[in-house]
Amino acid sequence: DGGITQSPKYLFRKEGQNVTLSCEQNLNHDAMYWYRQDPGQGLRLIYYSQIVNDFQKGDIAEGYSVSREKKESFPLTVTSAQKNPTAFYLCASSTGQQVIETQYFGPGTRLLVL
């Protein structure tokens, strides 16, 4: 079955620690996205990538980093510079072939700070 997987489902971070969230897709999509979801605020775009080895900052990129070495994978690292990392993180992908596209979402990772 084609789809997007995110792991782990829950992740705990200690103060000063970097943590990496995994996102993998087997939909053969060119474009991938990371969003942060906080209660009552909808989704906010952290980073996006339209092609391998290229990515762009979204609205709230500070304290986060990404890489796109493979088409299937778009890991997100939450660095120690992100002072309020507790949130639900969603990864999405789209074909990248059209101006107006549907994004397909993974199940999410909930990050909690110890």
Place this chain on the structure above:
Amino acid sequence: GNSVTQMEGPVTLSEEAFLTINCTYTATGYPSLFWYVQYPGEGLQLLLKATKADDKGSNKGFEATYRKETTSFHLEKGSVQVSDSAVYFCALVNNDMRFGAGTRLTVKP
């Protein structure tokens, strides 16, 4: 810039009641409009979409009509079920993608 405003929740209804969740948008040009649904502990799933004015998106008994004159895309369902309990997000795509804050719906038996 682009933005989406949804009615604040939570919304609580009895089974078989009529549902309306309001969504209005601000955008230049001709955005595409979407409704996504998020069930507890899961990611977002596309519910329906409309890509031009007067289009009606529909799926699973839900409908929304793209009204350019009122810049709205209200979600409706004639008879909700307990299984419809979820958070609903209105979104638009117009060079970038913007989501509303979400509306939590609880349907009681």
